[in-house]
Amino acid sequence: KNEVEQSPQNLTAQEGEFITINCSYSVGISALHWLQQHPGGGIVSLFMLSSGKKKHGRLIATINIQEKHSSLHITASHPRDSAVYICAVRSEGYSGGGADGLTFGKGTHLIIQP
Amino acid sequence: NAGVTQTPKFRILKIGQSMTLQCTQDMNHNYMYWYRQDPGMGLKLIYYSVGAGITDKGEVPNGYNVSRSTTEDFPLRLELAAPSQTSVYFCASSYSTGQEIRSYEQYFGPGTRLTVT
Numbered sequence: 701k702n703e704v705e706q707s708p709q710n711l712t713a714q715e716g717e718f719i720t721i722n723c724s725y726s727v728g729i730s731a732l733h734w735l736q737q738h739p740g741g742g743i744v745s746l747f748m749l750s751s752g753k754k755k756h757g758r759l760i761a762t763i764n765i766q767e768k769h770s771s772l773h774i775t776a777s778h779p780r781d782s783a784v785y786i787c788a789v790r791s792e793g794y795s796g797g798g799a800d801g802l803t804f805g806k807g808t809h810l811i812i813q814p
Numbered sequence: 815n816a817g818v819t820q821t822p823k824f825r826i827l828k829i830g831q832s833m834t835l836q837c838t839q840d841m842n843h844n845y846m847y848w849y850r851q852d853p854g855m856g857l858k859l860i861y862y863s864v865g866a867g868i869t870d871k872g873e874v875p876n877g878y879n880v881s882r883s884t885t886e887d888f889p890l891r892l893e894l895a896a897p898s899q900t901s902v903y904f905c906a907s908s909y910s911t912g913q914e915i916r917s918y919e920q921y922f923g924p925g926t927r928l929t930v931t
Contacts, residue, residue, distance in 0.1 A: 704856070733919075733920070735922075740924075741902065741924065741925045741927075742922065742924050742925070743904060743906075743922035743925075744922070745919045745920055745921070745922075748919050786856070786857070788856075788857070802857075802859070803856070804856030804857040804858075805856055806854060806855060806856045807856070
């Protein structure tokens, strides 16, 4: 079973700072997801990646398959970025076409202060 | 599109009571999932479905049942509620052709906060 570790567990930063959240996993994967959980509880999928790098607005996600590590970066952070960020992985070789094989990290609680 | 909707948003149950958490999606997704989220823990998969009429157990299925009679609906049934089932429950859906092992982006409902006392 894949073990997913996120760091830091909690992060408080000032508006405008560059933010990095890390995710490490123990077993080879076919896909990695980054999710955002808003203070109200809703969960939104940010990225799904299996190699390289993806960018969406101020968010950048990278993955290093050899090192079994992914990072989520937020540039020019803003208070509205305050949320829990969750990493989830799908282990390599898992059969089936859906997301039933996802293992979730416990999340990183990010607070951006004005 | 409304996306994934869940009802109710909140519920308090007494031990031994039963209830059904409703989940509906209007995106014609074939995959649907039920997760539970406990404080300080990662999401855990309870049950999932790959299409109407087909369901399968996830990591923590005990105490729950599901059905999938239509593409749109995926209700989760709690029989004989126990305090250990106090949690936030999320329904999600995704689309997959099943032709490759990579998973597709999931769309989550707003969650149901359940307390069993």
